[in-house]
Amino acid sequence: MTDPTAWQKSSFSGADNNQNCVHVRLSDGGSIELVESEVPDTVMATSRANFAAFIKGVKAGEFDHLIEGPSRG
Template sequence: MLTPTHWQKSSFSGNGDGTECIEVAVTDGTVLLRESDTPDIVVTTSPAKLRAFILGVKAGEFDHLVG
């Protein structure tokens, strides 16, 4: 029997219907990410890689990719 995946989204996500957000779940030590408006597409990564990415975003490493 498969254990259901418990998706979590930020309370800061989107306005109104809540379809403008990223949802996160952890299953067997793997981090799962999906957009709420396309829940069938799931990206997987490790906690260490997600942490490194988040730290890079906070440090401005990807600022050149936006506006």
């Protein structure tokens, strides 16, 4: 089992070790911490409930338009 307090990244992140990815972990205080590999000294924290809602939105495709680029119509 993976240690939830250790930084984790998605298997979909780049293969170049720790570049171009977001790392997440469970903090000692119980919040979810996120860090961007390009700015490793900036850590953002959120509640488990907020992170769960975000993950549900990602899975439902609610943010796909952000990575697909502007629509041309």
